[in-house]
């Protein structure tokens with residue numbers, strides 16, 4: 001026991017529980033993934049996700065029957081088959097989980113140089129491990145301060161804000177709360193833009209054929225969210241402008257939005273429609289990068305890599321290249337390290 005621990009123990013009133021102290025937690029959080037690809041696991045995951053009012057804000061009286069009687073009867077089977085095509089069968093989990101775990105481990109190694117008091121952990125907003133469980137685990141290890149890092153470079157209420165909601169919900173139940181900081185989005189961070197540009201430039205240099213057009217494809221949100229003041233579209237647009245400047249690609253790099261859900265208008269132009277229109281207009285060589293995803297997942301590997309690739313080729317395209325996300329690459333870790341180091345200022 002160190003002298004200060006001895007003093008703390010001596011000062012603890014009788015009956016007062018012993019608590020670990022003195023450490024700083026960093027909790028990185030990505031979206032989530034089903035526990036398995038069977039109907040019931042998919043249904044549980046989609047139900048949790050699509051019941052979040054930050055994600056779907058339709059009045060409950062309308063949404064509840066639509067979700068439970070229509071969407072959750074058909075979508076789990078169809079999406080389960082999509083997840084099957086990208087599943088990490090060795091570990092029995094979705095790639096988003098495998099990659100987020102590895103990012104946390106590598107980030108922990110990198111931050112060890114900053115302070116030996118830092119503990120890095122990871123969680124999923126939907127599914128497991130839950131944010132509440134990992135905050136509890138960090139507290140048990142003595143983390144009185146926790147930096148929460150939603151793994152989204154561009155802020156959206158449907159992603160970043162709901163991570164903060166879940167964390168503060170967990171804190172609501174605690175007598176002894178940790179101090180909680182939420183990292184801001186990093187859509188224009190110089191390290192993010194630089195490493196994104198490096199990945200894109202390297203992919204172009206390594207390609208057999210120079211792409212005629214490059215799409216920067218972001219996950220979409222309903223257009224209504226933008227009209228209500230969500231800054232997501234502007235964050236994406238700024239990332240693309242900075243990426244154009246950093247790569248010198250100019251108008252060859254275009255912004256599109258993928259993964260729309262439901263019938264109302266989402267942010268445009270849509271990735272799938274753009275890809276087909278480009279092929280029909282004579283573009284033969286296309287490259288796609290997904291700067292809004294820090295880890296490969298269903299939306300990049302299956303939607304872009306399988307579905308959209310097939311649509312491009314079917315419409316006359318010849319060469320479709322998908323740039324991998326940062327994942328646990330050294331460049332990707334540079335970005336996470338830069339963001340986290342900056343946001344830990346004053347704590348270490």
Ligand SMILES: C=CC1=C(C)c2cc3[nH]c(cc4nc(cc5[nH]c(cc1n2)c(C)c5CCC(=O)O)C(CCC(=O)O)=C4C)c(C)c3C=C
Nearest residue numbers: 031032033055079094096156158159219221261297298299
């Ligand atoms: C229904 C509304 C949805 C909104 C709004 C939305 C926003 C949004 N999502 C991401 C990132 C990811 N989404 C992923 C999957 C996914 N997204 C939705 C719906 C909305 N997303 C659904 C229903 C699903 C599950 C698959 C499906 O049924 O289509 C994923 C992949 C998860 C994985 O395990 O691989 C990511 C990542 C962002 C960044 C975003 C808003 C900016």
Ligand SMILES: [Fe+2]
Nearest residue numbers: 031219259299
């Ligand atoms: Fe999504």
Ligand SMILES: [Fe+2]
Nearest residue numbers: 259298299303
């Ligand atoms: Fe999708």
